[in-house]
Amino acid sequence: MLTSRRAWWFAALFVLPSCRDVDQDAGDTEGTSTGDTSGPMTLTTTTSPPTTTTDTADTTAGPDPGLEPCDPTADDCAPMRCGGAPTAGYYCRPTCSSMADRGDACSDGGVCLPAAPGSTEMVCIVTMPCDPSTGDGCDLGAGESCVVVDLEPLRTACEPAGAGGVGDACGPAGGNDCDVGLGCLGSNLEDGDAGRCTPWCTPPGDGGDACPVCVPIADELGSCAQCNLIDDQCARGSQCQPINEALGGVCIDYGPSGEGDPCTIIDPAMSCQEGLICLEVVDDFFACVATCDPAMPMCSDPGQSCIDIGAVVPGAPAGELGICIEGVQQFCDPDGDPTGCDDGEVCLVVGADIGVCGDPCDPTTGDAACEGNAACYPADGNMIDIDPFVVGNGACGAQCADDGDCGGGTCLLVEGLESAGMCGPTCDPAAPVCDAGSTCVATPADPLVGACVPGGTACDGAEPLSCAGMGAAACIELDGGTDAVCMIACFEQDPNGCGGMAATCQVRTDEGFHGGVCVGQEPACDPLVQDCDAGQTCIITGGAAIGGVAYVCSSAGPLDAGGDCTDDDSACGLGLQCVGDVCVEICDPNADDCAQGTCADASATLYLPAGTIGFCV
Numbered sequence: 001m002l003t004s005r006r007a008w009w010f011a012a013l014f015v016l017p018s019c020r021d022v023d024q025d026a027g028d029t030e031g032t033s034t035g036d037t038s039g040p041m042t043l044t045t046t047t048s049p050p051t052t053t054t055d056t057a058d059t060t061a062g063p064d065p066g067l068e069p070c071d072p073t074a075d076d077c078a079p080m081r082c083g084g085a086p087t088a089g090y091y092c093r094p095t096c097s098s099m100a101d102r103g104d105a106c107s108d109g110g111v112c113l114p115a116a117p118g119s120t121e122m123v124c125i126v127t128m129p130c131d132p133s134t135g136d137g138c139d140l141g142a143g144e145s146c147v148v149v150d151l152e153p154l155r156t157a158c159e160p161a162g163a164g165g166v167g168d169a170c171g172p173a174g175g176n177d178c179d180v181g182l183g184c185l186g187s188n189l190e191d192g193d194a195g196r197c198t199p200w201c202t203p204p205g206d207g208g209d210a211c212p213v214c215v216p217i218a219d220e221l222g223s224c225a226q227c228n229l230i231d232d233q234c235a236r237g238s239q240c241q242p243i244n245e246a247l248g249g250v251c252i253d254y255g256p257s258g259e260g261d262p263c264t265i266i267d268p269a270m271s272c273q274e275g276l277i278c279l280e281v282v283d284d285f286f287a288c289v290a291t292c293d294p295a296m297p298m299c300s301d302p303g304q305s306c307i308d309i310g311a312v313v314p315g316a317p318a319g320e321l322g323i324c325i326e327g328v329q330q331f332c333d334p335d336g337d338p339t340g341c342d343d344g345e346v347c348l349v350v351g352a353d354i355g356v357c358g359d360p361c362d363p364t365t366g367d368a369a370c371e372g373n374a375a376c377y378p379a380d381g382n383m384i385d386i387d388p389f390v391v392g393n394g395a396c397g398a399q400c401a402d403d404g405d406c407g408g409g410t411c412l413l414v415e416g417l418e419s420a421g422m423c424g425p426t427c428d429p430a431a432p433v434c435d436a437g438s439t440c441v442a443t444p445a446d447p448l449v450g451a452c453v454p455g456g457t458a459c460d461g462a463e464p465l466s467c468a469g470m471g472a473a474a475c476i477e478l479d480g481g482t483d484a485v486c487m488i489a490c491f492e493q494d495p496n497g498c499g500g501m502a503a504t505c506q507v508r509t510d511e512g513f514h515g516g517v518c519v520g521q522e523p524a525c526d527p528l529v530q531d532c533d534a535g536q537t538c539i540i541t542g543g544a545a546i547g548g549v550a551y552v553c554s555s556a557g558p559l560d561a562g563g564d565c566t567d568d569d570s571a572c573g574l575g576l577q578c579v580g581d582v583c584v585e586i587c588d589p590n591a592d593d594c595a596q597g598t599c600a601d602a603s604a605t606l607y608l609p610a611g612t613i614g615f616c617v
Contacts (some may be wrong), residue, residue: 067091067159069175072116073189083115083123086195087183088147088159089176096122113150116189118351125149128158132221133200135161135180145180148200151218164197171195185223185244198244199224215248217317226250229277229291230320241265241278247309247321257288260533279323285535292322294340299324307331308340330357334382348517349383358517363547364393364507366493366607374520376547380512387464387512388545392489394507395474396454396498397422410451412443413479417506421479422487424451444479455486493547496604520550527551527586527613530575539577540586540613543606559583561596561616579615589614 070082077092084090096112106124130137130146138158145161170177171187178197187195205214211224225248227240234251255271272288339347341357361376369376399419406423432440439456461484474489490505525538532553542549557571565578572583587599594616
């Protein structure tokens, strides 16, 4: 299977330019505001907690001493589980039952919440009604802070306060880094990007120097910013540029960078022209992009798609703002209603809270499955179906309806294949004599007569993976459905299947093996020329259970040739692709143009004509 994970993330947070001089060292955490570099609006900051009214809780108790900071990607909390929220930090917590749903009650008056964004594992978090912007409801004197542990609906908890002031770095892992009244916005656990401590507020806010604009982020909760991308409050000659997933921003003077040009958010000398915003469109590469209205998804360039930021950026509000990007799949919200896809399309889940829109397809039809530069991924509803990659979508064998079709052999009648039966040499189940690797399987109609079947060991027809590791991965039920045996698996769309006898691949009839979603982008890129934009590499998606082939631009990663991409198949660098958990160079089998090693023709594994594409080995 040759695939690549693709994700488009919001711009990494920068320190608010009004919070400190942009020429200061990033590690400087000293407090007061400096002159604003982007317009007349200022944002007064302080590292001291806001003035609050504390409750009457026991001030000697302090934060829960059992809360141990942790990293959810390492999860070294056994027997507990590392869990929390990006806004509040992560701690070792009790686990919830595997049957628990989000919001279910758990021990000590807590609720079950995802251990991390996109996680299906739940941890028990003890919640407490309190005010994130002031800390009211928590024991401030004992070192507690009111943190936000869930946004939909808003849930808060009293947990240890951090020391970070406004604009200081926070996250993405570990405990709460931010002081009372602040939350960590903009961190990205998957990419390892830190966020910034950002003041909470209650919409609509008071418009004062400490919080010029209160950008709504949940019911009765907002985050302070200099401006809001939706309602740009900046002075003439400047515009709002994003600093976090809540669509809060800072006012920056119009700059010289046009659409697609490199940019920085806080430097007017490299800021975007009027009407454009600066986003991290690929890893560590910021470019100016045009905005659009997701309710009327039209871009001035017909080659671009209007993508809802709410479907691209975890935590960003949906339906508020879109961005125009060329040559990408339409992103969507798998849990949204509507998802953001066109009628008839499926929102296929490709990451935490992120999906891509695609037409339904049948992967067994190969190149005919999708139109244009797209490949058909097996899918169960809106989730990629892994089973076909393990068990195939067919079984190898000469088809038959009765013994007369088998030239002296026996027709073993089966269920669930396009063929009524599979031919095999006749054998006696009581005294079986079959070739090595085959088993004498008794026919359902006459248990005294059998057919030699490659593999042929008994399996559980209700368990698709019960043949895995037996040298034959397709568990096929015999006629009547009582028994099942393992057979050699195949892919119907593989022209070289079943030892080069593709016609003997009998496709499964179960509709589950014929469901899929088309995924790709226009236009196709050329993996031999590597004609993608800066910071991107052209990779090939196809082979195995996938129907057809697509050539797509993907963010280039940090790994060199030979790097281990086991944990992240998108981590390979320019001109490289993750194959067999190793980053390898893409090459032309006809030119043998490898910098190191030899160009091995990989066309057959991708179901392409010989000599089309290779990998350096």
